[in-house]
Amino acid sequence: MIDFPFAVVAFDLDGTLADTAPDLTAALNHALGRMGRPPIPAEDVRHMVGHGARALLQKGLSATGEVNEALIEEGFPILLDYYYAHIADHTRPFDGLEAALDTLAARGVKLAICTNKLEGLSRELVDALGWQDRFVALVGGDTLPVRKPDPAPLLEAIARAGGGRAAFVGDSITDTDTARAAGIPCVAVTFGFSDRPVDQLGADRLIDHFDELVPALLALG
Numbered sequence: 001m002i003d004f005p006f007a008v009v010a011f012d013l014d015g016t017l018a019d020t021a022p023d024l025t026a027a028l029n030h031a032l033g034r035m036g037r038p039p040i041p042a043e044d045v046r047h048m049v050g051h052g053a054r055a056l057l058q059k060g061l062s063a064t065g066e067v068n069e070a071l072i073e074e075g076f077p078i079l080l081d082y083y084y085a086h087i088a089d090h091t092r093p094f095d096g097l098e099a100a101l102d103t104l105a106a107r108g109v110k111l112a113i114c115t116n117k118l119e120g121l122s123r124e125l126v127d128a129l130g131w132q133d134r135f136v137a138l139v140g141g142d143t144l145p146v147r148k149p150d151p152a153p154l155l156e157a158i159a160r161a162g163g164g165r166a167a168f169v170g171d172s173i174t175d176t177d178t179a180r181a182a183g184i185p186c187v188a189v190t191f192g193f194s195d196r197p198v199d200q201l202g203a204d205r206l207i208d209h210f211d212e213l214v215p216a217l218l219a220l221g
Ligand SMILES: O=C(O)COP(=O)(O)O
Pocket: 012, 013, 014, 015, 048, 049, 050, 051, 052, 053, 056, 114, 115, 116, 117, 118
């Protein structure tokens, strides 16, 4: 029985469910260091996340010197190997997340993840955080031939979670663009990795803490 205006709530991963910036920063800086580049401060790396690990490396190389396909090919496996081995050394859920997920689950809402993180990395992280039973669907950046802001991955995640009325929760312009393209209401968190002021994302609701998620969704319903 669903006791809620939405049958499915889908979530972005990096910067929305979990603060992955410390481990992503370590992985990027490990790869940059091996390539003779200086490290990039975590605060700058936060705003480079959201388009997948390859885009992260591309931005990291470009911030520290020359960038081309050959350099990305060289650094990508170094970054990935390190990140797989250290995926949750310092990554933590944002405050209040798990209580909000419990409330939604208790009301019969199905929970899904739609991220541009590679599906394998995303599953590894979900397992490391003990979230295997919380999410019934996960669509990553390489699950389909297209990724966010194309609406297809979000629609796929919702369908895999059983379909019905859905909302999306994210932290970036990619997420709000995806939701709009899919015709789905969007809540944006203000504590994520957005590269621009969050009030410019065009979200239907903004939340400063996960305690505000359920009321925000009810207001959208
Ligand atoms: O850049 C990434 O690794 C993916 O980021 P996302 O979970 O915010 O889509």
